[in-house]
Amino acid sequence: MTYMLMKVKRLTKTYHGQKVLSDLSFAVAKGELISLVGPSGCGKSTLLRCLAGLSSGTSGTIELNGEDITNRSTEKRPIVMMFQQPLLFPHLTILQNVTYGLKYQKPKVKKSERIERGLGILEKVEIASLAHRYPNEISGGQQQRVSLARALILNPALLLLDEPFSSLDPPLRTSLRKWVREFLKKEGVTALFVTHDREEAMVIGDRIAVMKDGTFQQFATPEEVYSQPENATVAGLFSEGLYNNRKFIQANKLKLTTVNKLLPADNERLSAVVEHKVMKYGYPFFRVSIPSIKQTVVIQSNQSFQENEAVDVYYKISDVSLITNL
Known part of the structure; x- marks a missing residue:
């Protein structure tokens, strides 16, 4: 004990x-x-x-x-x-x-x-x-x-x-x-x-x-x-990802694609805009802003995107964690 x-x-x-x-x-x-x-x-x-x-x-x-x-x-x-x-x-x-x-x-x-x-x-x-x-x-x-x-x-x-x-x-x-x-x-x-x-x-x-x-x-x-942040405050201070409407998705579960690309039925998407690209640990990362929830996030992707390009951020519904307190 x-x-x-x-x-x-x-x-x-x-x-x-x-x-x-x-x-x-x-x-x-x-x-x-x-x-x-x-x-x-x-x-x-x-x-x-x-x-x-x-x-x-x-x-x-x-x-x-x-x-x-x-x-x-x-x-x-x-x-x-x-x-x-x-x-x-x-x-x-x-x-x-x-x-x-x-x-x-x-x-x-x-x-x-x-x-x-x-x-x-x-x-x-x-x-x-x-x-x-x-x-x-x-x-x-x-x-x-x-x-x-x-x-x-x-x-x-x-x-x-x-x-x-x-x-x-x-x-x-x-x-x-x-x-x-x-x-x-x-x-x-x-x-x-x-x-x-x-x-x-x-x-x-x-x-x-x-x-x-x-x-x-x-x-x-x-x-x-x-x-597993318990509320939006913890998610904002500590976690890397998106939180919206009592949902939290870790950054490593987020993916980027071109606008309106057909996705599997178990995926959700958010419209975003590429701010810039940065290389880290030998991989390309993109910082994107999501106007609908007023958040930015950095996502790793091997696809090619340009600054100010409209893109979709998507994720599996099963990767969503529910935040109990906002």
Whole structure:
């Protein structure tokens, strides 16, 4: 039976009469990585702040390791939060930055043990050679590894990451997120990871929580969120395909053809216009707009189509998924 490290029950946060978080209930298993995704202002960062104790919920409870920590102060919660910026002390070496939190732990940690643990965690995050450098002497990606090491050296029960890669350039961001997932899984760390990036959420999360207006729209595995969106919000944010009149069709089930071509009886069609062609992974893809439902979609096709050409998008009726909530 899976051990649920954290249980959140009916957590609500009201600010100036407006609900920022609305009746959130969920559980996180020990060692599980959860990606939180949603538009700006949907409550992702507020949720992390409430879990960390940096902000108080208006109602609801938070349990960690079977204990109610709802009213505990931040310093008494076994939770560490990583922010968008590394926030390293510029006058301290990398080793001193990493071990800084141990100086104030109770019971007190001896200096020799702090150094030993600091070098150990730097070795784990593969930057032990940088121990005696200063933050301005290392790269942005290395600074984020230092920030992660500083968080994990405190052995938190739960790690919260608030868009830690947002300031990095795309190639570095791509390589670092893969490394972070592998590292956290190897170390058995339980974490909640906030991101705006759909691909990043899928790479890092064992499950994904899609948020809008302070509520969960769907809380499921990456595969389920992508291929079986529960409503139009999730389909629009996460899935690739078309949704219309409570129907969702994945992009890989869509095909292109010339206008009014005879189709089998078990197919449906939508009129579309080709916007442009792009080559990806050695195949031609076409971005088409569908005026009747005001959507665009990218479809792979080996046929030849021109920009602004009228076409039909078609699909098998059996490939349609019904969306329960709009």
